[in-house]
Amino acid sequence: MGLLSPKYRRPKYIDREKFQRSDTSLSENDESDESLKSGRSGTLSGIPDALTFDRIINGGTCPPCTIRDFMNYLLYIEHAAENLQFYLWYRDYVKRFNEADTSDTWLSPEWTQEMEDETITRIQKDAVDKMRREPKAAEIFKGTIFEKGASDAVIEDRDPFSTPPSTPGKKDAPSFISNFGIPGRRTPARDAFGAAGAAQPFTIQPFRAEINRVIATYITEDAPRQLNLSDKETKSAVLALAYTTHPSALRSIARSIEDTLRRQAHPNFIRWTICNGNPARVCFAVSLGAGLIVCATIGALILTLSSAPRGYRALFAIIWTLGIATLIAGAKGMCVVLHGLHHRHVRPWELFDTPSSKPSTPDESELEEQGKEGKGNSFDSFGSSNSYEDEPWVARYEKRNIIRKVFDREVWIQEPALRQIQDVIFVQSMLMALLGAGVLTAIFVAVPAGNYF
Structure with a gap:
């Protein structure tokens, strides 16, 4: 595994609703396919x-x-x-x-x-043929109270004012006759x-x-x-x-x-x-970083307005460094304390015993068998809908207080590549913190003492 560049950037977030599929399919463009697999081009940089x-x-x-x-x-x-x-x-x-x-x-x-x-x-x-037939309906309803919905009407040799026939349901049509004249049960x-x-x-x-x-x-x-x-x-x-x-x-x-x-x-x-922390922990880390920066700035201002020697103001560089590093890392979803241990918070659905939190990864034969079993696992090929609102962990996690969420259970990060990415982000945060703390320290040390007290 190669070392990551110090200029590493996380993959950009791609909104699912705004995502546009590429006109060139994966199999038709080998170069595009290779870049997608490697994750090194376009929107996939950072992987x-x-x-x-x-x-x-x-x-x-x-x-x-x-x-x-x-x-x-x-x-x-x-x-x-x-x-x-x-x-x-x-x-x-x-x-x-x-x-x-x-x-x-x-x-x-x-x-x-x-x-x-x-x-x-x-x-x-x-x-296209269907769209060409629609204006005929609009002309019929022109000048009437039905004109507003005329564009959605399609005339097919029937009275436009009559009640449209409803689609037969399972109760109305329990059986089905195929195009070959073979009867059978109605299915989707x-x-x-x-x-x-x-x-x-x-x-x-x-x-x-x-x-x-x-x-x-x-x-x-x-x-x-x-x-x-x-x-x-x-x-x-x-x-x-x-x-x-x-x-x-x-x-x-x-x-x-x-x-x-x-x-x-x-x-x-x-x-x-x-991100190695849950939203509550990340919010706490950002707030802590911002608080350290504010406290250090207030302390430096007090010393600047006092008659204390200038050298004492440089001590706040340590607090600025910690605060800025914590703030930058938190903005990227990382808690520096968890990173120091190479830990991450357990996901909400992993905190409780649910079928989807099994640690092992199924192979293809297991996936086939699970598909026959039906409901109960997210790897089921033909299970029910992917709704999870009724799963026990949802209600139980919502009842947890904010303090307990901040200090939730932690586990070690096993993936080496992920640890390396987090190491790079931590180093970047520290370098930016040292630069920011150095600038603030130079400014406050250079200002003459106020001698107000």
Whole structure:
């Protein structure tokens, strides 16, 4: 592991809502892909080789930078755990599909890039045609009390004043007739195929049941772990999955999710992990640093206004140094006391015995088994929604008083690369503190004594 530069800067925070996906996919640009993996270019600067996305995903890091820590961050802090859950499932699915020893894989041909481009073009054309039909509705309602909502109306050979037909629910339509005339139970996947205008797929395709669960869990509207996809991406994926269960049908979505994880979630995770104290401790550290600076300044002013020798004013340089260093480190989420021990505060969800706080990192076989078990672990591929408000630790942690939070339980930081980053930040804080204390000391020592008392 190479030494970090003294000019090291933490990864910049990337807002999830404002993050724009790159036009160039990871697989189509080797140079871009390499830079994303290394974390050395663009918005990913500040991530050493030992903490790259691939090393974390492949289990090459120690706490608090493991894949489980990454999952907990996405679950409890960024509220986007579905991205990593889908990514881990897809990576394992590609491996299992390619290693499948069955003879029916020919029933699921590859979804080529040409087919994907053609599908997207058709979806865009249908959207344009729909927009061209909308002005007709606006002309009908022009000059009436319904004019305001006319732009949202679409005339399809029916009375615009009639009550629109409601979508049948499970009670209204417990069964489903596919495009092939095969009856079956109504499911979210079947509804998604019907809404996209796709024929119901062959149930004998390999992994068809699993793909239907993926559609119901990650892709359909109001899915428990709905991915942040556009209508075009959703419809394109459904049409592809209606044709085949080959992993290439999810290629476009997988690229977008991986791009988001690498370029937005991963840098934010490293930036967040650098903080060794909880918000209460960091706030306390910043307040302490500011207090030391104010106290030292007041003391220096008193000595300056008195008849005491100038040399005594230089003693406050020690307090200024401690105060400025503590303040700068606190502004970066670090407590210098915890750093001196290479400790960090235990996360709120780690303080109490919860399923998501297990220390070990599951391998792919465990992930598959956990996915079959259902609810109870954040690594479940097809679990319920990622809501955690009902977990016991939430209410118990809120009841803890502020003093107890400031002095919460601590653990040793095991990841060497993270300790090195914190060392560099501490050295930078001390250098800035020495510079600031030197300037303040020179100013106060140079001022003549006031001799007021």
